[in-house]
Amino acid sequence: MEKMLLGKADDKVYLLANKGNQHGMIAGATGTGKTVTLKVMCEYFSSIGVPTILTDVKGDLVNMSLLGEINDKIKERIDYIGIEGFEAQNYPLHLWDVYGEEGVPLRITISQMGPLMLARVLELNDTQEGILNIAFKVADENGLLLLDLKDLRALLNYLSENRQELSKKYGNIAPQSLTTIQRKILMVEEMGGENFFQEPSVKIEDFLQVDSTGMGIVNVIMAKKLINSPGLYSMFLLWLLSELFENLPEVGNPEKPKCVFFFDEAHLLFSNAPKHMVEKITQIVRLIRSKGVGIFFITQNPIDIPSEILNQLGNRILHQMRAFSPREMQAVKEMAMTFRPNPKFEVKDEVMNLKIGEALVSTLLDDGSPSPVEKTLIVPPHSSFKTLSEEDLKYIKENSPYYKIYKDLIDRQSAYEILEKKAIQSEKEEQIKKEKESLEKEKTAQKKESSKQHRQKKSYVDKSIDSILGTVTRTIGREIARSIMGSLKKR
Numbered sequence: 001m002e003k004m005l006l007g008k009a010d011d012k013v014y015l016l017a018n019k020g021n022q023h024g025m026i027a028g029a030t031g032t033g034k035t036v037t038l039k040v041m042c043e044y045f046s047s048i049g050v051p052t053i054l055t056d057v058k059g060d061l062v063n064m065s066l067l068g069e070i071n072d073k074i075k076e077r078i079d080y081i082g083i084e085g086f087e088a089q090n091y092p093l094h095l096w097d098v099y100g101e102e103g104v105p106l107r108i109t110i111s112q113m114g115p116l117m118l119a120r121v122l123e124l125n126d127t128q129e130g131i132l133n134i135a136f137k138v139a140d141e142n143g144l145l146l147l148d149l150k151d152l153r154a155l156l157n158y159l160s161e162n163r164q165e166l167s168k169k170y171g172n173i174a175p176q177s178l179t180t181i182q183r184k185i186l187m188v189e190e191m192g193g194e195n196f197f198q199e200p201s202v203k204i205e206d207f208l209q210v211d212s213t214g215m216g217i218v219n220v221i222m223a224k225k226l227i228n229s230p231g232l233y234s235m236f237l238l239w240l241l242s243e244l245f246e247n248l249p250e251v252g253n254p255e256k257p258k259c260v261f262f263f264d265e266a267h268l269l270f271s272n273a274p275k276h277m278v279e280k281i282t283q284i285v286r287l288i289r290s291k292g293v294g295i296f297f298i299t300q301n302p303i304d305i306p307s308e309i310l311n312q313l314g315n316r317i318l319h320q321m322r323a324f325s326p327r328e329m330q331a332v333k334e335m336a337m338t339f340r341p342n343p344k345f346e347v348k349d350e351v352m353n354l355k356i357g358e359a360l361v362s363t364l365l366d367d368g369s370p371s372p373v374e375k376t377l378i379v380p381p382h383s384s385f386k387t388l389s390e391e392d393l394k395y396i397k398e399n400s401p402y403y404k405i406y407k408d409l410i411d412r413q414s415a416y417e418i419l420e421k422k423a424i425q426s427e428k429e430e431q432i433k434k435e436k437e438s439l440e441k442e443k444t445a446q447k448k449e450s451s452k453q454h455r456q457k458k459s460y461v462d463k464s465i466d467s468i469l470g471t472v473t474r475t476i477g478r479e480i481a482r483s484i485m486g487s488l489k490k491r
Helices: 017-022 034-047 072-081 110-121 126-141 149-161 163-170 175-196 230-247 266-270 275-291 326-337 390-398 415-490
Strands: 003-008 012-016 024-027 052-056 093-097 218-222 259-263 293-299 315-318 358-362 374-378
Touching (some): 003 017, 003 034, 003 072, 012 017, 017 293, 017 315, 024 034, 034 052, 034 259, 034 293, 052 230, 072 374, 093 390, 110 126, 110 149, 110 275, 126 149, 126 163, 126 175, 149 163, 149 175, 149 415, 175 230, 230 259, 230 266, 230 275, 266 293, 275 293
Parallel strands (some): 024 293, 024 315, 052 218, 052 259, 093 218, 259 293
Antiparallel strands (some): 003 012
């Protein structure tokens, strides 16, 4: 049975490979050895052909790509633990970055995120979520691809402009809710979401690879910049977990995990996280183990992890904790109670007296029960502790097989372009209509003016004729009168 040597207590302490999908936790104060423990675990999984995914928020994990150096201090620890055949080693890394600066660009589309997850990330209420669902349905029915944020904004504007007509078909579309959604999308955009929601979109299979020698690829999410946008950070990690859960087949209890996911600085993941998001993560953590995926949360204090998630973590490694406030002291006591006790010491006392590199360790046994907690000296990593230069990072990034695939942005015709074209066409049609109406009005006015002039002309002629006729009539009348009077005189 494959097993990972974690360190030595009275005896050597192991983590069974077939329990790697039962999740776990690495906790402890800053500078107590969490990063070393994380590297040791990643190295082991890589060596047995298990790909890993981890976030690097400080830039101190990428040195796994370099051969380690066995100095006197490391040799002393190797000898104490009794490790045979320990050799320096480097591991295959792929660097990823939402911003595309320190790693291969990480992008997904709005459609891939989907209305449900997007609504949870945006913290929408039921009414607003309903409108977002309508937006996606309208997009589907009209063949509108939702790829980036400008597509989504254009679609929401379309809903706003055609609200009355669409409300008859899909239900009420409140303008206030539309405004709220648009405002929250703007917030995501300001976090860097404009870079994240683009094409070409990453495929989940890209994170599940081994190299030519059979070693699992260590996928490092470069997060020094990303961590400053907790909302976007949470959004990406939640999407990645969801994709793993939805796309991987059921495998039950495999001999080793299909993939192991490490959430470094997990307290940032849950800090001010919306309730819906915590519920979603809890659901995934509970169910994803049957897909062969293990999740390990790395944090400074176990109380930063919601209890409903903490209860799902079978493998626990706790480095030194510092407790100064009553709340912190209570947290230490509560954490101590979650370990299977060891009669040799009190966990709540020992955890605050651990040295750097030591940890309290409890892992799952073959029968699924937790082992008694052991005070353990953690093994040293095989890789380097050196800091990589910008040139080193650039070399790793550009030599990734995925760099050429994802480096160039694709902006194909989608909802924004189609709706913009419709708007331009509609504007042209409206302009033509207005011009036609104007022309018709002009023709009507001309007809009226012509008719008026005709009537005026006719009136003038009629008056002239009447005048002439009147003169002639009067003249004839006078002549007749004179003739009659003349005849009377002759008589």
